[in-house]
Amino acid sequence: MWFSCESGITTILRSRLATIATLMLNADLAPALAFQERSLQAVSRTFALTIPRLPQGLREPVGNGYLLCRIADTIEDDPELSWSEKARWQEAFVAVVQGRAEPDAFARDFAAVLSPQMPAGERELIRNTPLVIQVTRSFNATQQEALARCVAIMGSGMAKFQEQASRAGLADLAALDSYCYVVAGVVGEMLTTLFIDYEPRLVVREADMQRLAVRFGQGLQMTNILKDFWTDWERGVNWLPRDLLARHGVDVAALAPGQDNPAFQHALLELVAIAGRHLDAALRYTLMIPREQTGMRDFCLWAIAMAVLTLRRIAAQPAFQRAEQVKISRDSVRRVVWMSQLLHRSDELLRLAFRVGVRPLPQINGGVPA
Known part of the structure; x- marks a missing residue:
C-alpha cells in the first residue's frame, strides 16, 4: 500500500x-x-x-x-x-x-x-x-526532421534551377516535374509527415499519401506558374517546358504579352489540363484524411478549390497579359470557404463538387486540349 x-x-x-x-x-x-x-x-x-x-x-x-x-x-x-x-x-x-x-x-x-x-x-x-x-x-524530433528535410531539398533544388533559369524555358515536362517537386512537392511530403505525426490513423495510408502529396504540390505550383507566367517573363524567367511549346509550334523568342498567339494559348491550355489532373490527385489525398478532421480537410480543400478557380480563369482567357487578370476575387474565396465547410464531411459531395468545378477545364485528347 x-x-x-x-x-x-x-x-x-x-x-x-x-x-x-x-x-x-x-x-x-x-x-x-x-x-x-x-x-x-x-x-x-x-x-x-x-x-x-x-x-x-x-x-x-x-x-x-x-x-x-x-x-x-x-x-x-x-x-x-x-x-x-x-x-x-x-x-x-x-x-x-x-x-x-x-x-x-x-x-x-x-x-x-x-x-x-x-x-x-x-x-x-x-x-x-x-x-x-x-x-x-x-x-x-519527427517534426523537426520533416522541416529540415524540406528546407534542404528545396534550398539545393532552387539553387540548381536558378543557375539555368532563362526565357528559353525548361527542357521538357520531366524538368518541369522536377522543378515543381523541389518548390512544392517536397512541401507536400513535409505536410504529410506532420499530418501523420498528429493523426496516427493515417500511418497505414502513408505510402499512398506521400505519393499523392507530390502531385498535390505539383498541381498548386503549376497553377502558380501559369498565373504568373508574364510576371516571370518580365524578369527573364520561363518555367514552361520547351518540348511542349515546340510541339505546339511556339517560337519562345517571339513571345510577348498581349499578342494574338493561338499556338501559345493552346500550349497553356494543355498545361492547364495537366494541372487539373494533378488537382484530382490532390482531392484523393484529401479524402484520405478522416472525415471528423474537418480543419485538416479544409486546409487542403481551400487550396484545391482556389487553384481550380484560377485554372478556370486562365482557360477562359488564355491571352491574359497580367496575373491580376486571372487572380480569383475575394468573393470567390469566401464562396470556397462556405462550400468547404458545408461539404467537408461528405466524400461523395466533395467528389461531385470537384467534377462540377473542373468541367470547364480543357481535357487532353492525344496531347491536344479538347
Missing part, C-alpha cells in the same frame, strides 16, 4: 512538473509564436487563411514550416543576387535549420545584402529568423 501510494504521488508530481515545464516553454515561446502569426499575415494571403483552420498542435509546425520555406523563397526571389550567391545563402540557411549554424548571424548577414526591392514583410521575416528557428526547436 505504501509503495502504491508513493508511486501515485510520484506520478502526480511528474505530471504537474511536466505541466509547469510546458507552461514555461509556452511562455518563453510566446513572442516567437506571436511573430510567426504576424509574419504569416504579412507574407502569404493564402496560407494566412488556411493555416488557422488546422487544429492546435498541428497549426504551429505547419505555420513554422511555411515561414522556413518563405525564407528559402526570399533568397531565390532576390533580383540582385547572382545564382551563385543564392546557392551560398541557401546552404547557409539549411545549416541554420539543421542546427549547424546560428540563426542570429544568418539574419544579420543576409539582411545586410537583401535587396531593398524585396517586400517589407519578407525583409522583416529575414531579420527575425532567430524567432522562427526558436519555434522550430520547440517541436518533436
Whole structure:
C-alpha cells in the first residue's frame, strides 16, 4: 500500500512538473509564436487563411514550416543576387535549420545584402529568423526532421534551377516535374509527415499519401506558374517546358504579352489540363484524411478549390497579359470557404463538387486540349 501510494504521488508530481515545464516553454515561446502569426499575415494571403483552420498542435509546425520555406523563397526571389550567391545563402540557411549554424548571424548577414526591392514583410521575416528557428526547436524530433528535410531539398533544388533559369524555358515536362517537386512537392511530403505525426490513423495510408502529396504540390505550383507566367517573363524567367511549346509550334523568342498567339494559348491550355489532373490527385489525398478532421480537410480543400478557380480563369482567357487578370476575387474565396465547410464531411459531395468545378477545364485528347 505504501509503495502504491508513493508511486501515485510520484506520478502526480511528474505530471504537474511536466505541466509547469510546458507552461514555461509556452511562455518563453510566446513572442516567437506571436511573430510567426504576424509574419504569416504579412507574407502569404493564402496560407494566412488556411493555416488557422488546422487544429492546435498541428497549426504551429505547419505555420513554422511555411515561414522556413518563405525564407528559402526570399533568397531565390532576390533580383540582385547572382545564382551563385543564392546557392551560398541557401546552404547557409539549411545549416541554420539543421542546427549547424546560428540563426542570429544568418539574419544579420543576409539582411545586410537583401535587396531593398524585396517586400517589407519578407525583409522583416529575414531579420527575425532567430524567432522562427526558436519555434522550430520547440517541436518533436519527427517534426523537426520533416522541416529540415524540406528546407534542404528545396534550398539545393532552387539553387540548381536558378543557375539555368532563362526565357528559353525548361527542357521538357520531366524538368518541369522536377522543378515543381523541389518548390512544392517536397512541401507536400513535409505536410504529410506532420499530418501523420498528429493523426496516427493515417500511418497505414502513408505510402499512398506521400505519393499523392507530390502531385498535390505539383498541381498548386503549376497553377502558380501559369498565373504568373508574364510576371516571370518580365524578369527573364520561363518555367514552361520547351518540348511542349515546340510541339505546339511556339517560337519562345517571339513571345510577348498581349499578342494574338493561338499556338501559345493552346500550349497553356494543355498545361492547364495537366494541372487539373494533378488537382484530382490532390482531392484523393484529401479524402484520405478522416472525415471528423474537418480543419485538416479544409486546409487542403481551400487550396484545391482556389487553384481550380484560377485554372478556370486562365482557360477562359488564355491571352491574359497580367496575373491580376486571372487572380480569383475575394468573393470567390469566401464562396470556397462556405462550400468547404458545408461539404467537408461528405466524400461523395466533395467528389461531385470537384467534377462540377473542373468541367470547364480543357481535357487532353492525344496531347491536344479538347
